[in-house]
Amino acid sequence: DQQVKQNSPSLSVQEGRISILNCDYTNSMFDYFLWYKKYPAEGPTFLISISSIKDKNEDGRFTVFLNKSAKHLSLHIVPSQPGDSAVYFCAASVGFMSNYQLIWGAGTKLIIKP
Amino acid sequence: DAGVIQSPRHEVTEMGQEVTLRCKPISGHDYLFWYRQTMMRGLELLIYFNNNVPIDDSGMPEDRFSAKMPNASFSTLKIQPSEPRDSAVYFCASKRTNNQPQHFGDGTRLSIL
Numbered sequence: 458d459q460q461v462k463q464n465s466p467s468l469s470v471q472e473g474r475i476s477i478l479n480c481d482y483t484n485s486m487f488d489y490f491l492w493y494k495k496y497p498a499e500g501p502t503f504l505i506s507i508s509s510i511k512d513k514n515e516d517g518r519f520t521v522f523l524n525k526s527a528k529h530l531s532l533h534i535v536p537s538q539p540g541d542s543a544v545y546f547c548a549a550s551v552g553f554m555s556n557y558q559l560i561w562g563a564g565t566k567l568i569i570k571p
Numbered sequence: 572d573a574g575v576i577q578s579p580r581h582e583v584t585e586m587g588q589e590v591t592l593r594c595k596p597i598s599g600h601d602y603l604f605w606y607r608q609t610m611m612r613g614l615e616l617l618i619y620f621n622n623n624v625p626i627d628d629s630g631m632p633e634d635r636f637s638a639k640m641p642n643a644s645f646s647t648l649k650i651q652p653s654e655p656r657d658s659a660v661y662f663c664a665s666k667r668t669n670n671q672p673q674h675f676g677d678g679t680r681l682s683i684l
Binding site for chain 1: 575613614615616627662664672673674675676677678
């Protein structure tokens with residue numbers, strides 16, 4: 458039973474345009490969400506997070522939106538750059554202060570076209 | 572600041588052999604995690620430690636898998652005997668406090684022939 462789902466295995470976006478990566482979850486107890494980026498042959502790197510008390514968190518070109526009623530979050534990258542080509546993982550946990558038990562999505566491969 | 576260091580980066584061995592994966596967490600981090608990534612199951616948490624003590628090993632697949640953390644700067648994940656289905660990328664991660672993100676090493680790609 459996948460509690461965190463990333464339904465798009467891959468996404469192709471033109472350089473300079475907006476990339477939108479989506480993530481759905483089923484466990485209403487999740488209250489802390491993270492996005493990680495992963496390049497080939499490297500470990501995942503933390504990108505941005507959001508707690509359930511917010512519906513938006515922004516960090517430079519990256520914005521995460523949380524819709525609790527829909528159990529949906531999305532990561533927006535504006536503008537997309539070639540270096541953004543990577544696999545993006547969504548992860549969730551119960552307990553904002555206890556994010557050691559992370560439940561991970563399967564990842565979405567983002568390809569930025571020049 | 573050095574990141575999480577894992578060794579070896581690649582390991583190829585024959586089934587039945589003992590495999591030992593190593594991890595050096597970031598200094599000052601008091602949580603350490605071992606993950607396994609496969610195409611079929613994605614990223615799975617195997618076990619995690621807090622202050623060198625194993626807290627949850629419910630993700631360890633079988634008794635063939637064991638993990639230790641003898642001190643704050645070193646952990647091992649051992650598979651004995653190894654089987655072809657253990658082939659995967661194994662990641663180690665560490666974190667400082669409860670509200671901090673996990674930092675990952677670059678993984679060990681394990682192939683059991």
